[in-house]
Amino acid sequence: MxxxxxxxxxxxxxxxxxxxxxxxxxxxxxxxxxxxxxxxxxxxxxxxxxxxxxxxxxxxxxxxxxxxxxxxxxxxxxxxxxxxxxxxxxxxxxxxxxxxxxxxxxxxxxxxxxxxxxxxxxxxxxxxxxxxxxxxxxxxxxxxxxxxxxxxxxxxxxxxxxxxxxxxxxxxxxxxxxxxxxxxxxxxxxxxxxxxxxxxxxxxxxxxxxxxxxxxxxxxxxxxxxxxxxxxxxxxxxxxxxxxxxxxxxxxxxxxxxxxxxxxxxxxxxVMPTRSGRTGLAFTWKGRLNIKNNKYKNDNTPLDSNCSNLSLNKYSKNYLNHLFNTNEILGSTLLTLHNVNFYQELMSSIRKNINKGTFNKFHDEYIDKL
Known part of the structure; x- marks a missing residue:
């Protein structure tokens, strides 16, 4: 070819x-x-x-x-x-x-x-x-x-x-x-x-x-x-x-x-989504969160319940908190993939809104939230 x-x-x-x-x-x-x-x-x-x-x-x-x-x-x-x-x-x-x-x-x-x-x-x-x-x-x-x-x-x-x-x-x-x-x-x-x-x-x-x-x-x-x-x-x-x-x-x-x-x-x-993922920082549509924080110890909800990609929504904040606080390698893998996936969701949403002519509205809605 x-x-x-x-x-x-x-x-x-x-x-x-x-x-x-x-x-x-x-x-x-x-x-x-x-x-x-x-x-x-x-x-x-x-x-x-x-x-x-x-x-x-x-x-x-x-x-x-x-x-x-x-x-x-x-x-x-x-x-x-x-x-x-x-x-x-x-x-x-x-x-x-x-x-x-x-x-x-x-x-x-x-x-x-x-x-x-x-x-x-x-x-x-x-x-x-x-x-x-x-x-x-x-x-x-x-x-x-x-x-x-x-x-x-x-x-x-x-x-x-x-x-x-x-x-x-x-x-x-x-x-x-x-x-x-x-x-x-x-x-x-x-x-x-x-x-x-x-x-x-x-x-x-x-x-x-x-x-x-x-x-x-x-x-x-x-x-x-x-x-x-x-x-x-x-x-x-x-x-x-x-x-x-x-x-x-x-x-x-x-x-x-x-x-x-x-x-x-x-x-x-x-390097931000991958480096942050290895240190416990997650990017979400509601902003950033540090999964190592004690407040997630008993939080059995996923980082993003709407994300079915790579089965990432099957892992709770509680579990991710445990992985990071015990230095388990799986924590770095899961949070890195979550962050890269979030960035690609962001890019996809940007492209869709540009194509629809609604990017300025999208920009204004998320520029502070994120």
Missing amino acids: ALKNFKFNVIEKNNFARTGVIETHRGNIQTPAFMPVGTQATVKACLIDDIIKTGSEIILSNTYHLMIRPGVDRIISAGGLHKFMNCKLPILTNSGGFQVMSLSKLNKIDREKGAIFNSHVDGKKFILSPEESIRIQKGLDSDIVMIMDECPKKTTDYNLIKKSMELSIYWAERSKTAFGINPHKGLFGIVQGGLFKDLRIKSLNALTKINFEGYAIGGLAVGETQKEMFKVLDDIKDVMPVNKPRYLMGVGTPTDILGAVKRGVDMFDC
């Missing part, structure tokens, strides 16, 4: 909020979409078949972590990332730039060489150039590939953000050249520029001239307030290409997602 070319089509618009479909040869992705994070070739505590049953249509894996452990050559020898982790879904891999900033020791940025850093695991020295990042992602055989960028820590230093943004544009050009031509995969540019409108627009304009299959908004979820994040999205929503998917990296909470969809974003990823 011939491979399907990478495509994106907008289906419906409700002001800036919109639904669409990303077509890949491994399957279609309904947008707005949330991507569970499979950092090290696994969505922690879950079987990939169960992640699929939540309605997830794409997952994210991490170039930085996979290049360190187990190494790209080992994954290539297994036939690529999909075969390595037994995943039939499309996979997006990030470039590693954010992790170089947030995790690695003694990192140094060199315009020509790339990011020079020591592994957070064993201190081993790595050099990650735009070309090397693309080479690794090609080896992983992911379906959506991210350019190499520099993701600076949050700062109000305009000149520092400007310099970083300009470096990211240069690396974007090099990433595009290294990627070459592959109509079956999507290469996404990453808009940088901190909280500064002029830098964001300058970055976006430069990236659209290079021409990518999608555009991510990077450099957020690094400590700014939700209001600051929404302002950045408001600043650029009128100039984002309308015929390309828009991906807000590393975001976020249910209310982050609602507000970003209202401003035209199509794709999201975040």
